[in-house]
Amino acid sequence: MAGFTKHKDTPHALVAEFTHPDDLLAAARMARSGGYKNLEAYSPFPMHEMSDAIGFKDQRVPWIVFLGGLTGAFCGFGLQYYVNVWDYPMNVGGRPLVSIPSFIPITFEATILFASLGAFVGMLAMNFLPQPYHPIFNTPNFERASQDRFFLAIEASDPQFDREATQKFLEGLNPEAVSYVEG
Amino acid sequence: MATTDPFYEPLIEGDQTFTTIDEKIAGVIRDQKRYHFKHPWYLFFGFGFLLLNVLLLSIAWLLYQGIGIWGNNVPTAWAFDIVNFVWWIGIGHAGTLISAILLLMRQQWRNSINRFAEAMTIFAVMCAGLFPLLHTGRPWVAYWLFPYPNIMGMWPQFRSPLMWDVFAVSTYFTVSLLFWFMGLIPDFATMRDRATNGILQKVLGLLSMGWRGSARHWHRYEQAYLLLAGLSTPLVLSVHTIVSYDFAVSIVPGWNITVFPPYFVAGAVFAGFAMVLLFAIPVRKAYGWKELITMKHIDWMAKIMLATGLIVFYGYILEVFYGWYSGEKVEWALNWWRFNGPYAPAYWCLILFNGIIPQLLWSPKIRRNTTVVWFIAFGISIGMWLERFVIIPMSLMRNYLPSSDRMYYPTVWDFGMFFGTIGLFLFLMMLFIRFMPVINLFEMKDLLYKLQGTKKVVYDDALPATNPAGGE
Numbered sequence: 103m104a105g106f107t108k109h110k111d112t113p114h115a116l117v118a119e120f121t122h123p124d125d126l127l128a129a130a131r132m133a134r135s136g137g138y139k140n141l142e143a144y145s146p147f148p149m150h151e152m153s154d155a156i157g158f159k160d161q162r163v164p165w166i167v168f169l170g171g172l173t174g175a176f177c178g179f180g181l182q183y184y185v186n187v188w189d190y191p192m193n194v195g196g197r198p199l200v201s202i203p204s205f206i207p208i209t210f211e212a213t214i215l216f217a218s219l220g221a222f223v224g225m226l227a228m229n230f231l232p233q234p235y236h237p238i239f240n241t242p243n244f245e246r247a248s249q250d251r252f253f254l255a256i257e258a259s260d261p262q263f264d265r266e267a268t269q270k271f272l273e274g275l276n277p278e279a280v281s282y283v284e285g
Numbered sequence: 286m287a288t289t290d291p292f293y294e295p296l297i298e299g300d301q302t303f304t305t306i307d308e309k310i311a312g313v314i315r316d317q318k319r320y321h322f323k324h325p326w327y328l329f330f331g332f333g334f335l336l337l338n339v340l341l342l343s344i345a346w347l348l349y350q351g352i353g354i355w356g357n358n359v360p361t362a363w364a365f366d367i368v369n370f371v372w373w374i375g376i377g378h379a380g381t382l383i384s385a386i387l388l389l390m391r392q393q394w395r396n397s398i399n400r401f402a403e404a405m406t407i408f409a410v411m412c413a414g415l416f417p418l419l420h421t422g423r424p425w426v427a428y429w430l431f432p433y434p435n436i437m438g439m440w441p442q443f444r445s446p447l448m449w450d451v452f453a454v455s456t457y458f459t460v461s462l463l464f465w466f467m468g469l470i471p472d473f474a475t476m477r478d479r480a481t482n483g484i485l486q487k488v489l490g491l492l493s494m495g496w497r498g499s500a501r502h503w504h505r506y507e508q509a510y511l512l513l514a515g516l517s518t519p520l521v522l523s524v525h526t527i528v529s530y531d532f533a534v535s536i537v538p539g540w541n542i543t544v545f546p547p548y549f550v551a552g553a554v555f556a557g558f559a560m561v562l563l564f565a566i567p568v569r570k571a572y573g574w575k576e577l578i579t580m581k582h583i584d585w586m587a588k589i590m591l592a593t594g595l596i597v598f599y600g601y602i603l604e605v606f607y608g609w610y611s612g613e614k615v616e617w618a619l620n621w622w623r624f625n626g627p628y629a630p631a632y633w634c635l636i637l638f639n640g641i642i643p644q645l646l647w648s649p650k651i652r653r654n655t656t657v658v659w660f661i662a663f664g665i666s667i668g669m670w671l672e673r674f675v676i677i678p679m680s681l682m683r684n685y686l687p688s689s690d691r692m693y694y695p696t697v698w699d700f701g702m703f704f705g706t707i708g709l710f711l712f713l714m715m716l717f718i719r720f721m722p723v724i725n726l727f728e729m730k731d732l733l734y735k736l737q738g739t740k741k742v743v744y745d746d747a748l749p750a751t752n753p754a755g756g757e
Binding site: 122123124125130142143144145146147148149150152153155156158160161162163164167181182185186189190194197201204205207208210211212214215217218219221222224225226228229231232233234235236238239245246247248249250 | 302303304307432438439440443444446448449452453456459460463464466467471474475477478479490491494495496497498499500501502503504505506507508509512513516517519520523527530726727728730731734740
């Protein structure tokens with residue numbers, strides 16, 4: 103995204119640019135087998151093997167969804183129970199106060215609602231979105247990362263990161279360009 | 286060393302690259318002059334706007350005068366308002382079916398129609414929501430429908446299907462909106478990065494929330510997206526099931542049938558696919574997307590329409606069978622009233638549009654003729670509206686007590702509201718087509734990547750993991 107000013111001149115990463123998704127995938131695997139740990143890949147669409155290639159695992163979002171669903175089920179049923187038993191007990195045609203079958207639809211809908219909100223909010227929160235600024239946007243040509251180019255970043259925080267050696271390593275992977283990004 | 290999977294192959298036609306996909310889809314938004322001034326966009330938009338004003342006028346008069354301006358009266362307390370509500374909700378269901386169920390079943394062909402169908406869902410649910418809201422007579426206190434502690438010390442009746450409906454429809458709307466917006470985030474990022482106009486760039490920047498397409502983002506995004514699809518699937522089935530409970534739980538003749546839930550869900554998908562085709566056929570032509578929404582898509586959507594149409598037709602047969610088999614005099618009388626009462630033409634048109642004409646879709650030749658498919662879909666839309674008319678007011682006109690039988694006649698305001706919501710829908714769809722990516726950009730690229738097969742990456746010389754910093 104053009105037009106961002108640099109916040110400070112701290113190194114962020116060395117970034118290699120590729121034209122084909124499989125080049126990125128191969129490069130990510132090479133980098134990982136080369137011992138680099140703080141890797142990040144950028145692509146215009148999800149690539150299912152990429153998480154493995156950069157060695158990334160995270161199951162928190164599904165757990166948030168599950169907990170959301172549980173909360174929803176509890177709230178949905180609890181609300182109806184509270185209203186019908188405690189707050190406003192009313193005998194309608196001799197039906198039991200806790201009429202479980204007729205409480206199911208609302209319990210179900212509340213489960214879905216809370217679980218879905220969990221998926222949406224959980225995804226954004228775990229990804230730290232919204233986040234208007236990120237140093238990676240300083241990479242030349244990065245506007246194409248959402249269109250038709252594929253980027254591999256070896257971050258400066260990597261214990262093995264070395265300005266020259268890492269650059270040389272990335273250049274060996276046949277990229278279009280390698281750039282040093284600060285921000 | 287490209288390998289192609291024949292199953293995917295025809296889903297994107299022509300010689301496409303990631304760039305041409307962006308150009309074809311996002312170009313429509315960026316190049317407003319080229320795509321919208323010459324095309325009949327303004328005609329449809331203007332027509333939608335005109336009908337939208339009819340809606341606003343009808344609502345204004347309704348609020349001023351009360352619902353007495355409609356033809357509803359005891360015993361027919363539910364008429365056009367509920368017919369339209371059920372019709373619109375049903376239309377919305379195809380969107381969720383395409384985006385969620387087909388995603389779970391790994392049906393890659395959904396990628397070029399899901400965005401569009403999801404937008405349809407949201408707009409259709411908006412149209413649907415208006416009717417029960419206004420039918421309450423006092424829409425300004427509609428929040429009474431929701432359970433909240435209040436000074437009246439009252440709570441809604443949780444044992445009522447109408448209350449279930451409130452929860453089902455509001456959950457459905459919320460989840461559809463989340464699903465739709467989540468799908469749009471990466472596409473907004475693509476559009477942000479392509480934008481040349483500063484203001485547009487900032488607006489899209491806000492909407493995309495700083496999406497940068499990193500593998501970690503995509504990882505969590507895919508998890509959340511798949512789970513949302515998994516949650517939407519039972520949700521969409523529950524919504525129309527609960528809508529059908531509004532009728533099936535009662536003892537009104539013609540309503541108290543256990544076949545209602547599956548029959549209503551199938552009817553919803555049937556009507557929804559008809560509406561998707563009604564829009565998709567002209568839109569793919571107008572914007573040159575024949576390579577993205579291919580004949581194969583049209584063909585498959587027509588097949589789904591045929592299949593759900595048969596389930597619906599089975600429902601019609603079962604309604605008659607039930608009327609006879611129940612041994613209830615009133616139930617059987619109701620069937621005769623449908624066959625040759627004053628509204629019999631509505632019943633026979635329903636059988637014609639939903640039962641007989643769709644059988645043409647058995648022929649592959651017809652499924653691939655867009656004009657014929659369009660007209661069949663149009664017929665189905667009318668047929669599905671008639672179905673709800675046959676079920677709702679036509680059952681209420683006849684009762685257990687012949688003394689309370691009374692004819693129902695819609696008024697001009699009933700039609701005003703109905704055509705008005707069609708205007709609202711058209712208006713919103715036209716705005717959507719003009720300003721949003723109508724086809725999912727990132728999923729099309731994903732599909733294209735799968736189509737092209739994998740590229741074998743070979744490095745010139747076996748590259749050592751040179752790192753003088755001394756890592757392993």
